[in-house]
Amino acid sequence: MTTPGDRVAAEYARHQTERRRGRGRRVERRLAVTAGLLFCSMPVVLLGNFVSTLRLFDGPDESPAAVHRYEGLLVLAGLLLVAALVLAVRAGVRWVAFTTLTLVPVVLVAAVVLSVPQGRWHDDGGSGPLPDDYHPCYSGTDSCAQYGG
DSSP: OOOHHHHHHHHHHHHHHHHHHHHHHHHHHHHHHHHHHHHHTHHHHHHHHHHHTOOSSSSOOOOHHHHHHHHHHHHHHHHHHHHHHHHHHHHTOHHHHHHHHHHHHHHHHHHHHTOSSTTTTSOOOTTOOOOTTOOOOOTTSSTTGGGTO
């Protein structure tokens, strides 16, 4: 048998659960929008990284720091893409998912065009043909010893 106090307590608990659930959805929406906006800003950030390597008189300064920053930005772009899509789908924010998916080709093109070091994604034709007297050296064998290796 339930008393009026039990019914009030149950109603209060249900209300608190719904309120917490609603707050969680709002947080998911905000995180989805934030991740989507950060993903959409990636071409501008990649451009800033590329421009920071340019010098007025010498060639580009493709320091290891600039290369690591570029690679970090690519990893961050992938993480933001996944986060934005997952959160947008969970929160039911369709425009964030649509915008993020629409900008995937733009970010990919920006990553190729604004690569550090420049020409990272272009094939330079390799090192050329191997000389006629080239003999491969296999690990764990004595095939290198006879050729001075």
